[in-house]
Amino acid sequence: MRKRLFQILGFLVSTLGWVFVSCTMAMDYWRVSQIGGQGGSFIIKVAWYWSNLWKDCFIDSTAVVNCRDYSVLWSVTPYIQGVRGLLMIGLGLGFVGAILAFVGMECTYIGGSEKIKDKILFAGAVFHFIGGVSDISGYCLYINRIARTAFNPNLDPTSLRYDIGTPLFLGLVGAFLILVGAVFYVVTVFRVIFPETKVVYTYSSRSCATPRNRSKSLYTGYYRSSRQSRMSRQSRKSMESSLSKSSDLSKISQITAEEISDRDAFV
Template identity: 70%
Template sequence: MEKRLIQISGFLISSLGWLFVLCTMAMDYWRITQLGGQGGSFIIKVAWYWSNLWKDCFTDSTAVTNCRDFPVLWSVTPFIQGVRGLLMCGLTLGFFGVVLCFIGMECTYIGGADRTKDKLLFAGAVFHFAGGVSDISGYCLYINRIARTSFAPSVGPGVLRYDLGPPIFLGLVGCFFILLGAVFYAVTVYRVICPERYSNSSMVYDYGGGTYMAPRSRGRTLYTGYYRPSRQYGSYYIDSGRSSSSKISKLSQTTPDKISERDAFV
């Protein structure tokens, strides 16, 4: 039950983070700045310049917005192309990660045996981790571009100093959720990464004349619950506290009675 709860929590967190990153692709105000309205002027005129991954826009004090869409792909600013490519790559990897993790979770009845489901879940965690790293790289590239202009000691005329917009912070939170969900998945399938030794997962049975070692299994074995010794020799239990001499004494207690009955009949 604990394993299922961790997997369900990881699925919800990683899926929510993937949706956050997807929403930021279509959101406005990736970067924003304002002009006017400062210095105690009695006539307040404010204008906002903002942009996202697809267009640059200008909004005046009357709430009229004029936008200029970015041109075709091969003529866009290189860092915008890089941010688009990293985010799209991360979203694609995250989509495959969501599918693999959904199939590999223990609470779903598809995917095959437990060993196969654990491998699928681990593969989904790897996809989520790679997608989260790709997404956070795209946001860091965009932030670095803005920071280089905002914190430059001297900025030429006509160059605006932009601030970070809400989509950047929402995307960073989404990346954190994706990486956290990948960690939750990896915790539940740690046996795939570090398998246990067979010597630690075996049971030893002592039958007096020798020992038999059998690996532990999750379910019922071939002989458990089906083999019952005959009642004419008494009942036997595989117990480490009892020695083989006690079993032999039980045989000696049952067999003389039958031999004496046969001699009396003869």
């Protein structure tokens, strides 16, 4: 029951993480920059510049939006291409991992025997983990680009300094949930796939012996041999003494019988 509960929890958490990552691909305001906004009693004039993976946009105080879409694939900035590729690779691996996890869960009745289902679930967890790492790499690459521009002291004053937008935070949370779901999967099947190896210690009969077999141990062989010989000699002496006593008694009985018979004859 606990195994099934952890697997369902891992599936829900990882699926929620992939939903977050998928939403960030289409969201705006990956990076945001603001100009103006110093208010007073007059009309506030402010402009926002923001970008995502597909376009650059400008919004003024009248809420008019002007955007420039990235025209062709090979004319986009290289780091944008890298972020796109990492996120798409992560989504593809996550899709395969979700299918494998669904087949390998204990609460589903497809996939074969229990051991085969555990192996399938472990493979799904590996796909989730690699996909989550790929997504984190993409977000970190984009954040690094923003940070390098924002904290560059030699930047031209007329250039824009962007801030990190909401989709990046949401994507990092989603990637973290994906990794947590993969950990839940692995916890439920790790002991089944990789069982503990039992170490068996063997002892020779001479080094360790039970009380019933003490005669075969080094202890008895060294310390009790003289004692046993003494006991055997004592038993032999006792047997010899008993035999001598019995012979003496037989002699006495014979003598007394002869004396009595002679006396009776004399009488």
